[in-house]
Amino acid sequence: MSKKKYCEKFSVPEHLTVPLGACIPAPVKEQRAMITGNWRTERPVIDHEKCNLCLNCFIFCPDSSWHLDEEEEKMVWNADFCKGCLLCVAECDVDCLDAENELNFKGGVVRLDKPY
Amino acid sequence: MAKAVETQNLERVKSVRRVPQEEYYVPGHRTCQGCGPALCYKLVSKATGPDSIFLGPTGCMYVANTSYLCSPFAYPWMHTQITNAGAVASGVEAAYQVLIRKGKYKGKLPNIVVMGGDGGSIDIGLQAMSGMMYRGHDALFIMYDNESYANTGIQTSPMSPYGANTTFTPPGKAIPEGKVLFPKDAPQMVIGGHPAVKYVATASLAYPVDLINKVRKGLNVVGPTFIHIHCPCPKGWLFDADKTIEVAKLAIETGMWVNYEWEEGEYTYQHTPKEYTPVKEYMKTQERFSHLTDEHIAKMQAFIDAKLKAPGKPVPLPVTSPRESV
Amino acid sequence: MAKEMFLAGCSAAAYGAALARVEVITSFPIRPYTGIMMELSKLVANGELDAEFVHGEGEHAQVAIAYGAAAAGARAYTGSSGVGVTYAMECYSPASGGRLPCQMAIADRALDPPGDFGSEHTDVMSCRDQGWIMGWAETPQEVLDNTIIYYRIGEDPRVLLPQFCCQDGYFVSHIPGKVVMPEQSQVDEFLPPYKHPHALDPTKPISHGPQIYPDQGPAINLQRAQAFLDTPAVIEEVIEDFNKIFGRDYKPFLDEYRTDDADFVFFIQGGHARTARFAVNHLREKGVKAGMVKLRFVRPFPTEAVAETLSKFKAVGCVENSTSYGGAMKGGNLIHEVRSALYDVDNPPAVTSFMSGLGGEVVSLEEFYSMAKVLAEAAKTGKVEQYVYWVGFDKGV
CATH class of the missing domain: 3.40.50.920 (Rossmann fold)
Structure with missing residues (x-):
């Protein structure tokens, strides 16, 4: 009989490789493979003088993009992931957050590590 | 099932300040701007902490969270079919029971949490959810309710409110109100038919500390627990992304949503307004209700009024449902 | 001298599972495989087998419970017949694609219509493209042996696939034959404890089954295809080992x-x-x-x-x-x-x-x-x- 092989060992290019059973390692602090900061058309800008640390921005942010720096006693914003929904601006107790157009360079535009 | 294994005891959180800053539902997911279910996931994850296993049936919180072979879950997480989350959770829990009993796993029983959407919980996922509740598995089933099959493009689910414009219930000349049916009452289905369940609650994104504490309470109870969480969906309900919390609050103020706990037969109600705002104010915030006439809104108000007769008032036995009209 | 018993296929499967020290068992009644679960429930009730016995609310749930348990690191066992096998269809591919080697005992049965209790292979043969290992036993002895053999093959790190361990309804499942019972020590020597490389464990968190790029679809299917290409060599190895330890004379294929x-x-x-x-x-x-x-x-x-x-x-x-x-x-x-x-x-x-x-x-x-x-x-x-x-x-x- 013919001794044809039914399949040779496959070679899958790296960018298409899927780990066994599609099990991937869990992220630790951030999922850098899904940067969403470039979704924004507007971004929240905080006035630290006015901020009373009500933490509404922290607790209501669906993208976990506000955190309290306990040592500095001030809120820290994560530009890489904030999608610009502005829930924080709407929910702030003391109106210390303002929406700024993402293309407004005066407030400083956010540059991502690489374009997505 | 023998429940001899050691379980966790999660502390009550007193204020927003005491909510852990650590994220276990980390940033980096493809959910929409202002996504209610994503916020729900974040708050629930803060409540459970890392010693947990999450089961995620198909739905928004599967597809939008784990796109392109990456995920935002810092704890072990597994996809389940939209149909079988309760069953997979049952298998995981049973496995841990036996592995701990045999000394093959050394820790305490992990918090086993299902994050089911409304469809994956009480529509196509109802059978598996009910099976898990009936059999007494030590797991928490959370139904994040965005009142539609949102992932597939906002089709009606049994939780879509009367009058909602969904892509399967478009209003038209023959059917002017869009959705004509009234929603299921998910927590009452669990309470009413599952004697193994000792704790059921409803929670709202408008009250995050309350939500976190309910999740922790549910996890501390040994046995199956159920929490129904109201998760406004900007894309599906058609409101601006920064209004998610406003809509959630208005739902409570109008009686569209009632926050309560049920512990072994006893009801306690939270965040009950002194005076209810007409439901029209809630409906005005969302484009999905914009086609409704006064007649339809009156029908919705009558539904709410009937639903609200029980909360906050002593309920004569044997009536135990807050939806029961006295 | 090994103990000999007179067992029908259902009982043989149950004893095989017990000897394999299954840890999570999940049942739902349908004739004729039900006998397997009735036997196992007795073993659990009498304390002869330390396992969780979970009453699934249907076959779909049974398979989900089984692969959930396999994902959490427990050896899982379930089974069904006829329309029960086809009802669970949705769950087969997630179990094989997720590389979760649980076992499903099948005593086959004709599909409806009309209602018919009789044996027929169509139920499981309809599921042959779902990525499960699959084969039929001829006698109660082979049923018992296959139950143990399939776990060893399915749990092999080169394979990691779920298994349909099949027998003909009634003709095998309900007609007793002589069964040489292996010693527990032989089975323990042959079948090491189950260990999954990516078990759901809070100390080693993983995400199991996230969405992929459509372009990765072939890659994930290639994985299962590769596993099936690698399986025959594993089968030959396992059968040889089985014959040696248990003194049988099985051919691999x-x-x-x-x-x-x-x-x-x-x-x-x-x-x-x-x-x-x-x-x-x-x-x-x-x-x-x-x-x-x-x-x-x-x-x-x-x-x-x-x-x-x-x-x-x-x-x-x-x-x-x-x-x-x-x-x-x-x-x-x-x-x-x-x-x-x-x-x-x-x-x-x-x-x-x-x-x-x-x-x-x-x-x-x-x-x-x-x-x-x-x-x-x-x-x-x-x-x-x-x-x-x-x-x-x-x-x-």
Whole structure:
């Protein structure tokens, strides 16, 4: 009989490789493979003088993009992931957050590590 | 099932300040701007902490969270079919029971949490959810309710409110109100038919500390627990992304949503307004209700009024449902 | 001296599972496999087996519970029959794609309509493309042995696949036969404790089954394909090891009976092989050079072994016990596989198939004799007149 092989060992290019059973390692602090900061058309800008640390921005942010720096006693914003929904601006107790157009360079535009 | 294994005891959180800053539902997911279910996931994850296993049936919180072979879950997480989350959770829990009993796993029983959407919980996922509740598995089933099959493009689910414009219930000349049916009452289905369940609650994104504490309470109870969480969906309900919390609050103020706990037969109600705002104010915030006439809104108000007769008032036995009209 | 018992296939499967020290068992009643779960529930109730016994709310849930338990690191066991097998269909691919090696015992049964308790392979054969290891046992002894063997194969790190461990409903599941009970120590030596490389464990968090890029779709399917390419070598290794430890004489893929000088053979899987052996004996007494080749694994299908073995004969008759309406050969499923395997062989045998035993009809000696007539003629002429014969309803049979 013919001794044809039914399949040779496959070679899958790296960018298409899927780990066994599609099990991937869990992220630790951030999922850098899904940067969403470039979704924004507007971004929240905080006035630290006015901020009373009500933490509404922290607790209501669906993208976990506000955190309290306990040592500095001030809120820290994560530009890489904030999608610009502005829930924080709407929910702030003391109106210390303002929406700024993402293309407004005066407030400083956010540059991502690489374009997505 | 023998429940001899050691379980966790999660502390009550007193204020927003005491909510852990650590994220276990980390940033980096493809959910929409202002996504209610994503916020729900974040708050629930803060409540459970890392010693947990999450089961995620198909739905928004599967597809939008784990796109392109990456995920935002810092704890072990597994996809389940939209149909079988309760069953997979049952298998995981049973496995841990036996592995701990045999000394093959050394820790305490992990918090086993299902994050089911409304469809994956009480529509196509109802059978598996009910099976898990009936059999007494030590797991928490959370139904994040965005009142539609949102992932597939906002089709009606049994939780879509009367009058909602969904892509399967478009209003038209023959059917002017869009959705004509009234929603299921998910927590009452669990309470009413599952004697193994000792704790059921409803929670709202408008009250995050309350939500976190309910999740922790549910996890501390040994046995199956159920929490129904109201998760406004900007894309599906058609409101601006920064209004998610406003809509959630208005739902409570109008009686569209009632926050309560049920512990072994006893009801306690939270965040009950002194005076209810007409439901029209809630409906005005969302484009999905914009086609409704006064007649339809009156029908919705009558539904709410009937639903609200029980909360906050002593309920004569044997009536135990807050939806029961006295 | 090993203990001998008189057990039906259901009990044999249950004892096999108990010897494999299954940790999570999940049940739902449907005849005829129910006997397996009744037996296991007794073992658990009496404290003879330390396992969680979970009453699934249906077969769909059973498989979900089983693969959930396998994902969490427990050896999981479930089972079903007939429409129960097809009801759980959604859950098969997630279990194999997720590489979760739970085992499903099958005592097969005809699908509806109408209600019929009888044995038929169509239920599981319909699921043959779901990425599960799959094969039939002929006797209660083989049921018990396969139960242990399948766990070892499925849990091998080169394989990591769930398994359908099948037996014919009633003919095997409910007819007792002699079973040599292995010692627990033998089973423990043969089957190491279950360990999954990516178990759901808070100390080693993973995300199991996130969405992929469509372009990665082929890659994830290639993984399962690769596992199936690697499985035959594992099977050979495992069977050799099993024979050594338990003193049996299993062939990995094809069990040949009186084939040495055979002109034609019945190609068959499952319990009807027992009748086929008697038919071969009687035919031989009459001078007819008949033989039998029994298939032990239909997934992975042993292509090379089938090509090599069947090319020795002049004619092959696939005794089908499942339907493939409108398929290439208009009858059952085995002939598709057999003819494909023989396509590149020089001077292939004439191959036809016999639809028989559907719905639990007894495939009697007489039916085998009429099949033999067709095959003897084919062996003589080197040609078959039809690719499928509905035995009892077709010309010449």
